[in-house]
Amino acid sequence: MYGMRGPPVPDNHIQTLPDNWFDQRVDHFNTSDTRTFKQTGGPVFLMLDGEAEGTDYFATTGAMAEFASRFNAIAVELEHRYYGQSVPTVDLSVDNLRYLTVEQALKDTDEFIGYLNGKLSLTNTTKWITFGGSYAGSLAAWFREKYPQSVAGSVASSAPVQVRYEFKEYLGVDSQSLGTECTNQVREAFKQIEDQLKTSQGCQLLTKQFNLCTPMNGTDLDSVHNLKFNLIVPLGMAAQYDGQIPLSVGKVCAMMMTNVSIKQPVERLASVQSEYLSGKCLDYDWIKYVNQLKETSKTAPLVRAGTCTELAFFITTGLEDSPFGRNSVPVDYWTKQCTDVFGNEFTPESIKKAVDKFNAGYGGFKPNVTNVVFPNGSVDPWHALSVLNDLNNSTRAVYINGTSHGSDMVQTKPTDPQVLTDARLAIEKQLHLFLQ
Known part of the structure; x- marks a missing residue:
């Protein structure tokens, strides 16, 4: 994204x-x-x-x-x-x-x-x-x-x-691109995910439905946020690259609207995720994710330029009526990445200040x-x-x-x-x- x-x-x-x-x-x-x-x-x-x-x-x-x-x-x-x-x-x-x-x-x-x-x-x-x-x-x-x-x-x-500290509008445009009926099915899917995360039985079901690499326990909030963001990614990518990648808006919505009378919305969202990952398991573990970002070799995966120092662009579910769950991806999900990966000097306050300074300098x-x-x-x-x-x-x-x-x-x-x-x-x- x-x-x-x-x-x-x-x-x-x-x-x-x-x-x-x-x-x-x-x-x-x-x-x-x-x-x-x-x-x-x-x-x-x-x-x-x-x-x-x-x-x-x-x-x-x-x-x-x-x-x-x-x-x-x-x-x-x-x-x-x-x-x-x-x-x-x-x-x-x-x-x-x-x-x-x-x-x-x-x-x-x-x-x-x-x-x-x-x-x-x-x-x-x-x-x-x-x-x-x-x-x-x-x-x-x-x-x-x-x-x-x-x-x-x-x-x-x-x-x-x-430049934007909290980029709430990204998923707002994504919802518009998906359309009302498709977005309503997505909304129901995320409501069901919220309910399932509240019980051990529901977490076991989520692990199976979304082919999670490790069992979900629902108690590690960082990992929960990371899971939800990863479930949103295919929906965002479908709009961002509509017509340029196989998982287009049309295909996503066809999958979300198919077998409505048989499959639950969460099951249809799981099908979208499986299609996006080509059947691979979904690795959502926070510690593992942060450790990958902390790798320092020249061949290590590099975070986007200036994420924590200039540009931010933190995509969140902060819009009032977000179909992805209002608290699924808070801005803290991103600022904690900055702190955990780069150090305690990277705080919400320092990032906001950097964003404001950048906009003032570039217009x-x-x-x-x-x-x-x-x-x-x-x-x-x-x-x-x-x-x-x-x-x-x-x-x-x-x-x-x-x-x-x-x-x-x-x-x-x-x-x-x-x-x-x-x-x-x-x-x-x-x-x-x-x-x-």
Whole structure:
């Protein structure tokens, strides 16, 4: 539910590009620190990668590559620091993660542009456009805001630029995307889960219904919250990536509405979960989960950039009439992760303060930018934190009804709905204006 999933497998992948490397500074803002690390970029439209290993998909096959072909542009991708092979430190210890910030990532981009200008002998009249989706879409917008001299414009797809401590709206949009009847079945399922958690017999039944990796006892509140969040994830992912992954809104709701007279709602929700996990058991144990997040090797799973220090985006069930249970996923579920994984200095108060400071510095819903286009899909829950109305004559919102997270970024297909085709044409129009 956080960030972009891996790029899709294209119908006709054009080529596999070799990795290219340049020496990037570990800390751009400490002149006495001369350390560098190798950061890789693809082979001037620049796709900023987010919280995953960089690929050549967007530079060779996705919508940006198609735009680059029409504009006769060089297509480049830059892997985000700390992801894939671009890790600047020997491990992912708490102390070493202090370089994982938006400010450092933006400066990485500026340094890379300067480097490639020199390597390719580009002239001062060469114009750059940054692209990105989800968190990387926000980076693309923020880069245009903070380094307007380096880039002529940006395409910020599905970009949540309003940083939010408690992101209650995510599941609100998810409920709307699922529709009233489907959401009512989900509501009944979570009511039944609440009832079953109150008894040992009910916990045993939950263990069996949801194929839990270890028996549920219902007394460990952290593990209960972790279980409930994991049960919500498939429903959120179905809306976020509707039409891009097999478990779509339509499929989820078909499963929740099938055999209503035979199966209980909780049983139908269990079927959705089984489909999402491909039959694997659901591991919800809090201690095990926290220990995984505390791993510090370079290959360890890395939490999303800035979760506990800048951006938060804590998805909760805090809306008044949440169909997932009002207290199923409280904001404490997230702040406790920050404390348990990174230390006692990460508190709700420190995280709120960091979020407020970030919004003050970057503008939230109203970043101080020109020449940015913000495409968003109506089904995507993340659109609630993006720019949905034009900010000025050169900063435009493109709202795409019926589409999901980053739909405009993938390879065009003959089956694309007209609204998506029209959105890409609107983006292309803005690119013409940016490059005048």
